[in-house]
Amino acid sequence: MELTIYQVDAFTNKLFGGNPAAVCPLTEWLPTATMQKIALENNLSETAFIAPEGEGYHIRWFTPAIEVDLCGHATLATAHALYAEMGYEGDKVVFNSKSGLLTVAKSDDSYIMNFPTDELKSVAIPSEITEALGVQPIEVFRGKDDYLAIFDKQATIENFKPDFKKLGQLNARGIITSAKGDSVDFISRCFFPAAGIDEDPVTGSAHTTMIPYWAKKLNKTRMVARQLSARGGLLQCEYLGNRVNIGGQAVTYLRGNITL
Numbered sequence: 106m107e108l109t110i111y112q113v114d115a116f117t118n119k120l121f122g123g124n125p126a127a128v129c130p131l132t133e134w135l136p137t138a139t140m141q142k143i144a145l146e147n148n149l150s151e152t153a154f155i156a157p158e159g160e161g162y163h164i165r166w167f168t169p170a171i172e173v174d175l176c177g178h179a180t181l182a183t184a185h186a187l188y189a190e191m192g193y194e195g196d197k198v199v200f201n202s203k204s205g206l207l208t209v210a211k212s213d214d215s216y217i218m219n220f221p222t223d224e225l226k227s228v229a230i231p232s233e234i235t236e237a238l239g240v241q242p243i244e245v246f247r248g249k250d251d252y253l254a255i256f257d258k259q260a261t262i263e264n265f266k267p268d269f270k271k272l273g274q275l276n277a278r279g280i281i282t283s284a285k286g287d288s289v290d291f292i293s294r295c296f297f298p299a300a301g302i303d304e305d306p307v308t309g310s311a312h313t314t315m316i317p318y319w320a321k322k323l324n325k326t327r328m329v330a331r332q333l334s335a336r337g338g339l340l341q342c343e344y345l346g347n348r349v350n351i352g353g354q355a356v357t358y359l360r361g362n363i364t365l
Contacts, residue, residue: 111190112149112359113182116307116338118214120356123338124307126182127152129363130191137172143363145169150302151179161199164207170301173278174250175204177218177309177351178338184209184216185355215341217352222345223248223314230254234280237271242282248314250278251295255318259287262294263333273298281311283318290328290342291319307338312351320344 110129117123127147129140134156144152144167153176155162164183166176180200187193188211197210208219225246234254235241240261242254252275256262262282272280279297286292293315295308305311312330319342320326328342341352 106365108363108365110147110359110361110363111182111186111357112147112361113185113355113357115178115181115185115355116309116332116340116353117336118354118356120358122336123353123355124178124305124334124336125149125358126176126179128179128183128186129154130186131156139365140165141167141172143167150305151176153179153183155183155200158201159199161201164200164202168297168300168302173300173310175202175220175310175313177220177312178307180207180209180218181216181309181353181355184211184218185357188216189355189357190360212352215352215354217341217350218309219345219348219350220310220313222317222347222349225253225314225318228252231275233271233275237268238265238282240265246314246318247277251297251311251314252277252280253314253318254280254282256282256284259284259292259333262292265294267296267304269296269298269303272296275299279305281308281314283315285323286331289331289339290323290325291315292331292333294333304334306334306336307332307340307353309340309351309353312340312342313349316342316344316349316351 343350
């Protein structure tokens with residue numbers, strides 16, 4: 106069996122930036138175990154699989170270790186593969202997923218994803234976070250999958266040298282660290298050792314958690330965010346209440362085939 110595969114750098118306008126994701130279009134679903142093995146073989150933070158469903162697609166995302174409920178950068182990469190590589194011409198792409206209906210619209214040279222907003226609950230600061238990062242957060246929230254830890258300034262987050270083993274002991278998919286940005290509205294770094302990803306380059310799903318926090322904190326509905334990984338990524342953010350828009354660019358790195 107031959108499968109088409111694309112690798113796309115998401116949330117960037119140049120190769121070797123942003124967050125790379127693999128995209129595998131299918132005509133029918135493979136066994137879950139096979140998709141997990143493909144994701145492990147790809148060894149990227151996420152591999153997205155899509156199959157036609159109704160007038161759109163169903164989408165699933167796999168890290169090298171687990172299947173996840175929502176992934177932003179791999180959804181952006183999939184939309185880019187559809188528009189730039191597969192001849193898709195619709196105004197927007199509709200994806201059904203474990204997180205419900207998601208849409209991605211093309212806007213000039215960018216893609217605008219519409220995702221459900223995460224729900225945040227203020228919690229006591231877990232000792233593992235302070236110990237693993239060496240700095241106590243100002244406040245910590247728990248979303249559906251992740252912790253969100255807020256810090257005093259951008260430089261604090263830039264200087265983290267995390268203990269990933271200790272972070273991996275948290276009862277969560279991972280931890281999002283964020284602060285007010287020096288040149289953008291807010292910045293972040295995101296760590297997911299329990300999901301097989303020590304530091305994710307750019308995490309679209311984490312912004313469904315951060316956007317509602319910073320919209321209220323900054324009293325703004327439109328914001329620009331930057332994720333401060335080595336590769337880095339820029340995200341256009343809009344708070345819509347129970348939904349958020351997350352925009353970014355993408356470029357194709359690889360077109361190929363998988364032989365099963």
